[in-house]
Amino acid sequence: MSRGILTSVLFHLFLAVAGYLGLPRLNRPELLVEAPIMVELVTVDDVTNAAPPPPRPEKKAKALPPPEPPKVDEPKHPQAAAPAPAPAPEPKPEIAAVTPSPDAKPKAKEKPKPKPKAKPKAKPKPLSKLAKVKPRRKPKPPDTFASVLKTLADLKKHAPQPKKKDKAKKPKKKESFERQIARALVSPTSKFSTDRPLTISEIDLVRQQIAKCWNLPSGAKDAENLVIEISVEMNPDGTPRQARIRDQKRLQTDPFFRAAAESALRAVLNQNCQPFKLPREKYDRWRSMTLVFNPKEMFGS
Amino acid sequence: MIPWRLPVLLAAFLFSLTPFNAAQAELRIDITRGTVEPIPIAVTDFGGGSDKEKQFGQGISEVVAADLARSGLFRPLDSRAFIQTGLSMATLPRFGDWRVINTQALIQGRVRFMEDGRIRVEFRLWDVFAEQSMEGLAYTAAAKGWRRIAHKIADAVYKRITGESGYFDTRIVYISESGPLNKRRKRLAIMDQDGENHQFLTSGDDLVLTPRFSPTLQEITYLSYYANTPRVYIFNIDTGRQEVLGDFPGMTFAPRFSPDGKKVIMSLAKDGNTEIYVMDLRTRVVKRLTNHSAIDTSPSYSPDGKQITFNSDRGGSQQIYVMDSDGRNVHRISYGKGRYATPVWSPRGDLIAFTKMSRGKFFIGVMRKDGSGERLLAEDFLVEAPTWAPNGRVLMFFRQEPSRADGSGGRSRIYSIDLTGENEREIITPLEASDPAWSPLISDR
Numbered sequence A: 001m002s003r004g005i006l007t008s009v010l011f012h013l014f015l016a017v018a019g020y021l022g023l024p025r026l027n028r029p030e031l032l033v034e035a036p037i038m039v040e041l042v043t044v045d046d047v048t049n050a051a052p053p054p055p056r057p058e059k060k061a062k063a064l065p066p067p068e069p070p071k072v073d074e075p076k077h078p079q080a081a082a083p084a085p086a087p088a089p090e091p092k093p094e095i096a097a098v099t100p101s102p103d104a105k106p107k108a109k110e111k112p113k114p115k116p117k118a119k120p121k122a123k124p125k126p127l128s129k130l131a132k133v134k135p136r137r138k139p140k141p142p143d144t145f146a147s148v149l150k151t152l153a154d155l156k157k158h159a160p161q162p163k164k165k166d167k168a169k170k171p172k173k174k175e176s177f178e179r180q181i182a183r184a185l186v187s188p189t190s191k192f193s194t195d196r197p198l199t200i201s202e203i204d205l206v207r208q209q210i211a212k213c214w215n216l217p218s219g220a221k222d223a224e225n226l227v228i229e230i231s232v233e234m235n236p237d238g239t240p241r242q243a244r245i246r247d248q249k250r251l252q253t254d255p256f257f258r259a260a261a262e263s264a265l266r267a268v269l270n271q272n273c274q275p276f277k278l279p280r281e282k283y284d285r286w287r288s289m290t291l292v293f294n295p296k297e298m299f300g301s
Numbered sequence B: 001m002i003p004w005r006l007p008v009l010l011a012a013f014l015f016s017l018t019p020f021n022a023a024q025a026e027l028r029i030d031i032t033r034g035t036v037e038p039i040p041i042a043v044t045d046f047g048g049g050s051d052k053e054k055q056f057g058q059g060i061s062e063v064v065a066a067d068l069a070r071s072g073l074f075r076p077l078d079s080r081a082f083i084q085t086g087l088s089m090a091t092l093p094r095f096g097d098w099r100v101i102n103t104q105a106l107i108q109g110r111v112r113f114m115e116d117g118r119i120r121v122e123f124r125l126w127d128v129f130a131e132q133s134m135e136g137l138a139y140t141a142a143a144k145g146w147r148r149i150a151h152k153i154a155d156a157v158y159k160r161i162t163g164e165s166g167y168f169d170t171r172i173v174y175i176s177e178s179g180p181l182n183k184r185r186k187r188l189a190i191m192d193q194d195g196e197n198h199q200f201l202t203s204g205d206d207l208v209l210t211p212r213f214s215p216t217l218q219e220i221t222y223l224s225y226y227a228n229t230p231r232v233y234i235f236n237i238d239t240g241r242q243e244v245l246g247d248f249p250g251m252t253f254a255p256r257f258s259p260d261g262k263k264v265i266m267s268l269a270k271d272g273n274t275e276i277y278v279m280d281l282r283t284r285v286v287k288r289l290t291n292h293s294a295i296d297t298s299p300s301y302s303p304d305g306k307q308i309t310f311n312s313d314r315g316g317s318q319q320i321y322v323m324d325s326d327g328r329n330v331h332r333i334s335y336g337k338g339r340y341a342t343p344v345w346s347p348r349g350d351l352i353a354f355t356k357m358s359r360g361k362f363f364i365g366v367m368r369k370d371g372s373g374e375r376l377l378a379e380d381f382l383v384e385a386p387t388w389a390p391n392g393r394v395l396m397f398f399r400q401e402p403s404r405a406d407g408s409g410g411r412s413r414i415y416s417i418d419l420t421g422e423n424e425r426e427i428i429t430p431l432e433a434s435d436p437a438w439s440p441l442i443s444d445r
Helices: A002-040 A058-063 A068-072 A091-098 A104-110 A124-137 A144-157 A166-195 A200-213 A248-253 A255-269 A280-286 A295-299 B002-024 B051-071 B095-100 B143-162
Strands: A228-234 A240-245 A288-293 B027-031 B039-043 B074-076 B105-113 B119-127 B132-141 B171-178 B185-192 B207-213 B219-226 B229-236 B242-244 B251-257 B263-270 B273-280 B286-288 B296-301 B307-312 B319-324 B339-345 B351-358 B361-368 B375-380 B382-388 B394-400 B412-418 B425-427 B432-438
Touching: A200 A255, A200 B027, A228 A255, A240 A255, A248 A255, A255 A288, A255 B143, B039 B051, B051 B074, B051 B105, B051 B119, B051 B143, B105 B143, B119 B143, B132 B143, B171 B207, B171 B412, B185 B207, B207 B251, B207 B432, B219 B251, B229 B263, B251 B296, B263 B296, B273 B296, B307 B339, B319 B339, B339 B382, B351 B382, B361 B382, B361 B394, B375 B382, B375 B394, B375 B412, B394 B432, B412 B432
Parallel strands: A288 B027, B039 B074, B039 B105, B229 B251, B296 B339, B382 B432
Antiparallel strands: A228 A240, A228 A288, B105 B119, B119 B132, B171 B185, B171 B432, B207 B219, B219 B229, B229 B242, B251 B263, B263 B273, B273 B286, B296 B307, B307 B319, B339 B351, B351 B361, B361 B375, B382 B394, B394 B412, B412 B425
8 A cells, every 4th residue: 555655755755856847848848838929029221230129138138039020921011011102212203204305305316317306295184184183983992903003103192101000000009128138138138149040120120221222013913913933042241142033944935034133133233222231240141031022912912 | 648749740740941931932022013104115226228228227116116106105215315326227227325214125227229129128126135136027028118117117126015916007097178158078098007198088178977997908998978878888998989888778877897808897878777787798788786766876896706886775775786797685784874886896805995974075985895993094075996906905086176156166086095094195187177997907918
């Protein structure tokens, strides 16, 4: 009997010890779960790199990273919306130049026999009319196609309001808080930076940069369904060393895809949008990456 | 205890692993926004050895640049900004020089007179960022055809960069109008898509309306009032010959070719009722497609020839309907407020353009073939008669100002507009113009 009790006690003791040892492991993952939420709060201006988590020990810093990358895909970028209204720096002068075709006329005189002057000149007035027309299309916002062009037109005016509303709140609340964290973390970050993933804000910055140089294939048939992946090998200074369209096979066979893919490639290679503003100390993370160009959102879906 | 703890421990173990996997995954960045700007492109002079060749070269590059600019998708740069001049076809361009001036594509070319008097024009399209040749072609033609060569080059560039075929090597047939409003002189006229090479096809003695191009290009079908009877005619551009299409008891109007050019579909009004008929041009056999007491008119084939869109007031007001090409399966597709008329099926097949009348105004718009996605592109006192560019990307129509009691106003002009609703441009014609019809791409046979 006493033997039985003894074994029983020993066994329970063993269980207790096993349980005790096991628990701490369970605890850590729990912390992980919380962490990602904190990370999202970070915004761009703090690219000082302090982006990371709450005022906790460094261990967490390591743990945090994982959940972020997946989230990046979502339209969460708070600032993505705000800056867009000002596309390229030169756009407006350009448009002006295009329509009246100013140089076309002078040249026309020097011409040979036929008069090759660009006859149809753009009319400035109609544009304003069109602008008025557009509102009328609005009645059918749910329609993908309808929104395509509407979006395009509206883009110039009030670019991106379509996104999340919470963005308005987030920045306000967090800013001061973030700064504090940033300051607090300045030193620790350097230790772990290399293998830390990029924060959402850091990625957003690059996103905006490239978006400015990406000329969408706007009126093409089914343009909204052309998703292009480009693999990029980066230099440490933030310029692409090599960029390659992933789907080489389709490139050979589908002229629409080729046109869209090349427009994406031009966006990557356009020096006006370089170097990509990526944190240098995380070079290992972005040394090679994939840029996914997906115009669907621009077409209203 | 143990049974549930085991899975928990296991799960915890797995969970602790996942972060590392995720962290190791390659960085992916989604770019979901872009801009819609014309692509900056540099069109250099198509040089040549002799002065004459240089002259032609300059003319060609100007026409190419004008075509591309007019599309609204390209922005040809001012040649005074070019850093590298005198490019040679034999050597690579200095791409760095071109990147500096922010061009994304570069067109260079050369003109050479051949011994038989014809000209040979070569061109090459470069991707300035990728430093790669995108396209290189050569055309040979009689010297007087230099404008067409230029349009073909512009088409090749457009196609290579946008993925869609171009529409620059095309012509427009339209109704040229002159004289006072109560005594209008209407003549059939034709011109290149850019307004050049304009010529009148008819004298103007008889009223002509609604010209339509044949997909085989040498023929136009239209409505003419001869001896005060409106009839559908066919006009051969090459020979200048015109003939009445069929001998019908009533009046025929609103003709349009089938996509294969072998049939003409039109309306026939007889005994106070209008129905849609199709005539086989070779056998001259006529078949009636609709049978309804309402007015059925303005038929237009889908590009595959399997369906027909038309205009009918059978539902009480003028609306757009679609039926199979044998006349079966009629269904209404337009349900917006107002009246809809002149449906025209896009050569791309995805859209139907129309004229809409609502609240005392006219609109040019497009909708999908099922009637969804209606968008209005242009609006005015009177806008009418949409016609598609052969690539289904651009529309032309005409716009008329209101006429006033003193007889002024009422001027009508042709305009083109991009499918996106951007880039509206007037097409300059010698006289007033209405009822444009866009030709298919001119083929080389």
